[in-house]
Amino acid sequence: xxxxxxxxxxxxxxxxxxxxxxxxxxxxxxxxxxxxxxxxxxxxxxxxxxxxxxxxxxxxxxxxxxxxxxxxxxxxxxxxxxxxxxxxxxxxxxxxxxxxxxxxxxxxxxxxxxxxxxxxxxxxxxxxxxxxxxxxxxxxxxxxxxxxxxxxxxxxxxxxxxxxxxxxxxxxxxxxxxxxxxxxxxxxxxxxxxxxxxxxxxxxxxxxxxxxxxxxx
Numbered sequence: 001x002x003x004x005x006x007x008x009x010x011x012x013x014x015x016x017x018x019x020x021x022x023x024x025x026x027x028x029x030x031x032x033x034x035x036x037x038x039x040x041x042x043x044x045x046x047x048x049x050x051x052x053x054x055x056x057x058x059x060x061x062x063x064x065x066x067x068x069x070x071x072x073x074x075x076x077x078x079x080x081x082x083x084x085x086x087x088x089x090x091x092x093x094x095x096x097x098x099x100x101x102x103x104x105x106x107x108x109x110x111x112x113x114x115x116x117x118x119x120x121x122x123x124x125x126x127x128x129x130x131x132x133x134x135x136x137x138x139x140x141x142x143x144x145x146x147x148x149x150x151x152x153x154x155x156x157x158x159x160x161x162x163x164x165x166x167x168x169x170x171x172x173x174x175x176x177x178x179x180x181x182x183x184x185x186x187x188x189x190x191x192x193x194x195x196x197x198x199x200x201x202x203x204x205x206x207x208x209x210x211x212x213x214x215x216x217x
Contacts (some may be wrong), residue, residue, distance in 0.1 A: 006031040007059040009045050011038055012202055013210045015159035016068035017056040021200050022155045023072050027079045031058075069099055072152060084152040092152075098138040098145060099156035106131045106160060113175060114167045114215055125173050132176060136183040143190060154191055161188040162201060163211070170212050 008024070008031045010017035024031055036045055036055050048057045048064035057064050058071045060078070065071050076084040085092045109131055112124035138145050138153065145153035161184070164175050178185040192198055 005061045007034060008032070009034045009036055009042075009048065009057040009059070010055045011036050013207060014055055015163060018159050018200065018202070019068045019155055020056045020058060020071050020075070022158070022197060023075045023084060025196050025200060026082050026084065026150070026155070027075060028081065029075070029079055069096075069103070069156060072156060076152065084146075084155060086146065086151060094138065095145065095151060095153040095156075098135065098153045101131075101135065102157045102160060106135065110160070110164060110167075110175065113173055114171045121173070125175065128175050129180070132184060133181055136181060139183045139187050144187060150191060150194065150197075154187075158188075158191050158197065161185075162192065163207075166204065166208050166211050167215065169208060170215055 006024070006029060008017070008020060010020070010033065012035060021033075034042075034044065036042060038055070041053060045055065045057065046053055048059060049055075049066045052066060054066070056068055056071060057066050058074070059065075060074075065074055072084065085095055106128070109124055109128035113121060113128045116124050135157070142148075144150050145157065150158075161176055168174060176185060176188075192201070
């Protein structure tokens with residue numbers, strides 16, 4: 001399966017797209033990247049993802065796949081080198097659990113904490129902190145969610161603290177700190193220091209500007 005048969009439709013500031021970029025990089029798979037204008041979606045995007053009309057979309061040998069966590073699983077099953085999911089069925093289930101926990105629980109409360117105002121904002125911020133603290137359970141006794149090396153859950157979750165740090169600059173609310181969440185804080189810095197991870201992060205100044213516009217919209 002040649003790398004030139006892989007195409008990724010994405011948007012530079014999308015955490016979901018970043019997940020797929022990271023997974024392909026860890027696997028050593030080259031792809032043709034197509035940047036989408038989400039205010040004027042291309043015919044290609046509408047053709048390949050007619051249901052949700054969202055990025056990311058991975059097109060492999062002409063066949064499109066949507067939804068970032070499903071794409072990660074497809075990548076891991078298609079290219080066997082550098083496995084993302086562990087061999088143990090239990091550990092595989094745990095990786096899926098924490099990845100879904102972030103999407104279902106952490107992300108909505110984090111967005112609410114930065115977009116609400118007044119009492120609603122304070123309530124959302126407290127709920128977000130509680131969810132982030134629960135996330136530390138997945139790191140118990142481990143450097144990464146994947147163990148000694150990064151894996152599926154690290155790639156699925158790794159964008160979150162980066163976006164939170166930037167949003168904290170826009171809105172004066174602190175959600176993650178080394179004192180209350182030492183495991184999560186330590187994991188994030190270890191993860192973000194991996195060269196293949198760091199080099200694919202969106203430019204901080206550009207993301208800061210984008211986040212300001214998003215939160216003030």
